[in-house]
Amino acid sequence: MTVKRTTAVLATLMAATGLTLVGAPDALAxxxxxxxxxxxxxxxxxxxxxxxxxxxxxxxxxxxxxxxxRRVNAAAFDSVTNVLDLKGTRLWCTMSSPQHIPLTANVPGGASKIGISLLDPEGYSVDICWVTRGDTSCR
Structure with a gap:
């Protein structure tokens, strides 16, 4: 059996049994x-x-x-609700604006939940929702 074939067989067996290779990502796609x-x-x-x-x-x-x-804040949480990162946009008053809020979740598996808030100028929440990894929409 060649090295290439042995590696392929081991990878298939590990995948079938739920094991991962060292260096594999902590989270799914x-x-x-x-x-x-x-x-x-x-x-x-x-x-x-x-x-x-x-x-x-x-x-x-x-x-x-x-x-x-309005402004938008977003926070990343781990599986036991510790805040991993919190960021927000600047205040927008007269025109719509595309936003990108990157959040760091430097723990194994990454963030498990994201909280998003729409805020008024004083920082009070106008609306809020939560997304758990695997959800398809905000709740």
Missing amino acids: ADGATVYLSGNDGTYFSGTVNFTNRSASVDGVVYPSSNRC
Whole structure:
């Protein structure tokens, strides 16, 4: 049996039994969910949350209305609800704006949950939702 064939057979056996090779990623392939947050005044945020190995991101568009300013905050949590990272956008008042919020989740398996908030100018939450890895939409 050649080295190449032996490696292939071992990899197949390990995959079948649930074992992983040293150096393999801690998390499965990237997965994501849709997000829609809204205020009762026509303001909203629409986007996606994506989980990857040891990071996550929130991407979307903030839509303020009639000088009602809004910002978006996002936080990554591990499996026991410890905050891994917290970031937010600047305040948007007059026009919609695409946003990218990268989050670090430097623990084995990466982030297990992301919290996203639509905030008013004083920092009070107008709407909030949570995405757990594997969800397809914000709850």
